[in-house]
Each structure stands twice: as structure tokens, then as C-alpha cells.
Amino acid sequence: MQQSWIRVFGAACALISCLISPATATSISSKWSRSRTRASAPRHSDPFLLHARNTTTNSTAGFAQRNFNTISSIYGLTVYPNQVPIIVNGGAAVPPGLFSQDVVGRVDPVGDFIGFEASIEYFFALAPIPQPSDRFAAITSYKITEFSSGCPGVASSVVYLYCSVVNPGAPDDGTPLPPLKQVAFWTFDASGAVLKYDAWIPRLNAWLEQTAGGVSVTDPQFQAGTIAALCDATQQRCLGPDNVQWNSTAQCVAALAQKPFGNYDEARGDNVVCRAIHVILTVGNPDTHCPHVGPTGGGACIDVPYGHVFEDEDVYSDPIGETFVCK
Template identity: 30%
Template sequence: MEKIPQVLTSAAKKAASLSVEELWKLQTTIWDNFLYPANVKQIQSINSTLFAPNIQGRVDITRTFDGAELNTEYIFGLFADPTKLSLIGVPVSYNITKFAATDNIVSASTVFMFNATMFGKLIPITIDTFTTFDPETKQLTQYDATFKWMDFLFAELYAEIGTLIHANSTDQVDAYLTNIMAQTLCEAHSAHCTGADQQYADATSCYNYLTTQVRLGQVYELGRNTLWCRLMHAEMLQYRPSVHCPHVGPSGGGMCVDDQTYAEKVLQNYFTNSPFIPSL
């Protein structure tokens, strides 16, 4: 039988514990502010006081996010505009269906309802999370999030798009999405990426590059060299162009790049702020 990993250092054991009730409140406060339109207020605050300055975050279908400013932008800014191009829209409600907590650690499974304005309907999405909180400041210090069954969801949404555009094949759906996503990206680039932040010579070269040199991508590739990844980062251009414009450009800016194998993704030793295994 495998032994419990000995990551339970003296520092971890000295960390103050939070009650289950306190951890429940901290978790629900994060989710309350993740919902639209509460997330709009959070993204306008930069930086959210809900996050520790050195917060570390990871999302299975994207990648890692360091620091309060970056996490404020992505957690709250990504789903803060129901008028933007998005398959899943904005989160409007949630229900925590599983919850376990000890010390400063929370494990939760949460079903969110997203208002998918593109389809005119509500979509349920389950997000499983492991989180840690600072016992003194009560701020979120780490999160490891997994979007469940997203392949299943995207397959259904692609089929719906196919029906809407009267497509005869998945290739036609891919071509349709490639076109509207490239147009959206190039419009955002023209609006926000100017001067030293400019990534493409003009809108035409932007569109040509994105439609011929970058693949559309799969649902797990929102952190790889894909259109899906760049579309996600396009939402961030308005906040910090100098940081985010490279993410939609040809280089991918370190965010939309094919820099990991499957094994490297699985074995990545990322979190350093606090153990995810409780002290004994």
C-alpha cells in the first residue's frame, strides 16, 4: 500500500486551520463573484482582494496563471461580457454538489449554469476544484480546476452550429468557426494592439495568418497554438495590451504555444504556496 506523501513539513503543520464553515464561506464567496454580473465589478477592481498577491492557478484545458492581476483578469474577465463571441457564454448560477474541507484546503464539485447567448439557452458545466486559502488573510492562494465533460459539450454545440448553418460536415463547422473567430480576433487586435503592441501588419495579414497558419484546436487546447486559445486571450486585450497582445499574435506569447507533451502536463510540479495534502 502506498504511503502518504511526506510533503507535510513543519511549516505546513504550523499553518493555522480554518473551520469547515469558514472554508465553505470562502469557497462560496469566490463563486458568488465568479457569476455575471458580479464578475464585472471584480474585473474593474484590478486586483481582486479575494486573491493573494502570489496566487497560483491552473486550469486543465488552458494552463497556469500566476499572480493576483493575471488571475483577476482571467477568472473574472473571461466570462464578463455576454455580447462577446463565446460558445458557453457567462455563468449565472451555481450549485456545489460535493464539498470536503480541512485545514486550509477545499475540494469541491460545482455545477454552473452558463447563459449561452450564442444559442439562446442555459448550459450546465461542472467544474471540479482543489483550492487553498490563507488562514490569516482569508485570500485564495491556489486553485487547480478541471472542466468536466467538455469534449461531450463541444460535440453537442458543434452539432447545433452545424444545424444552424445547414452544414453537411464537421469540416464546414470548423470552417465557419475559423472564419468568425479570426474576424473577432483581428477586430480586437486592431482595436487594442497598436504601436509597440501590434502583432500583425494589418487586418488582412492578421486574418490570413490565423486562417492558414493556426489550427482551430480541440477543447483541451485552450492553452496551445490554436484559434481557441487566442480567442480566449482576446478578451484580455482591453486590460493590459502590452501583456496580452503577444498571446493573440503569431508567437502565442508563451500562452498559446505547443510547449508541453501530455506527460509533461500531467507531471508538472507547479504549486508551491501550500500543500494540497492536509497535515496529520
């Protein structure tokens, strides 16, 4: 039986962040480590977030705690259902002080994100929402396991994002699912908001396959089901003269069946996997993302040379090696 796992795989791309440790960095003590669950995940009135906004001292404890709190608050908003207001209302629902309006970043293996709206789409709109097609999977808690900040403008972190089944009343509600690990570098503006980030999710493809119940992305039936669901969603969401991508679902299925399927450890490219991620984002922003799921990939789902991942100046407007360094 063909099943749609698009939401599972797209949602996995939701999360990322964490890691920088120059020789002068000061590691945060274990008392600052925070593990949050659904019941206690930060919301707009989170006292830790308020502390992060109000801490302006340049003492080591002051700026390091502020940066830690900002990162922790961002991850708290990926814990279901904290991301739902952002999915519904967009940037207006993001608490002030987390991201600069000029924020830019790179998330490997997903892509580059230029600007506030693109960045919050990545962090929050792709965070999984429990539903039958993805085993009711959601992020239900997180723990920042490593953190370092050697100056007010730079920090690093490693986070474990713990997932489980969210299906109230069902026998499997609360069943643990495989966690995600995210590693990233961060910079902050003068007010403490995230200005730039460079992040990585290791072994994303394996995480997705395990979360989907052991199905392999190389399985022909899985690939056919993913393409069918992707094309159905595209035809339902990409409407009007500027957003229509295909004449019919059948045309979409036939065209995508000829493209490489790809895998989630290299999600950028002219392949099905990239389009499976971007079709999720067509719900809230069809004008931007419908071209990405169409025949040409719209400049997003296109093949990029290997060297593209080293073109830091194009993303950060800094010379290579100058962005995530205390100065």
C-alpha cells in the first residue's frame, strides 16, 4: 500500500542549530543546561526569554547566559504545539528579540535562508505537526547538551531534539521516536538577536527512515507514494496563473518520476526530496514556494556544485573564516 510520508520527511528539516568554540570561549556550566518538555516549553512570556532580552551586561556570565537563553527559546518554539501560532500567523507570532530582521543562515543539508521570514520558516514552519501519515510524530522536548560563548556576538551549541508519538487517547501516545541532533554556529546583533547561523543535522536520512517505521527512501513503493502525494498537494495549493506548475497531477507524477529521488542527507538539488520539503511551505507561502516544486525547481530545487557550500561570502557577506569568530 502506498503511503504519504512527505510530512515526516519535510518536518525533519525543521530544526537546526549549534557549535563554535574558539580558544578563548567560556563554556557554560551544567546549571545552565536546560531540557524542556511539551508542558514546560517556552512561550511568549517565558521568563528565560525575558531575561535574555533584559541582560545587557558584557560580563562573561551576562552575555553567555543571554545567548544561551535566546538559543534555548528558539528550540522551545519547535516543541509541539508551540510552533502552531507561528505556522498560522507567520512572523508576527515570533517573540521579539530572537531573530534580527536581517538574519541570514545556512542549514546543511537543507539550504540557505536569507532574511527573517525565510529563517523562521525553516526553524518553525517545518517543525513536525502530529498526523497519521507520520506516525503522529512531533518534537516533544529538547536538551542543549553543549554550549559555548566566548564573546557577546558569537556562540555555539549542540542540541538533542527528542521526538515521540503525540496521539492522545491512543495506546502508543508518548512512545519515544528517534531523536535529532543539531549542531550550529551563531552570531548576535548588539541587542542579542540572532544575526547569522551555520547549522548541520547529522544523519538526517537515517532519522527519517527510522521515524517512518524503517521504510527506506530507496524503496520503489515509498518513492512512488511520495511523488503521488507531493503532486496531489502541489495541484491543491499552487493555484492561479502565477503559481500553477503542472497541467495535471498525472503530468506532475510522470515528470518527477524521471528525476532523481535524492535523499535527506543532501536535500538540495533537482530531485524529489527537495520538492517534498518545499511543498510543505506552500501552505503558508505559495507565491515563494510553488515555483520550487515545479518543473524547473524555481532556483531552489536545482543542482548546485559541490563548492557552493564553501561560498560563505554569498550568504554572510564576510570573508571566509571571519563570520563566527570572536573579534
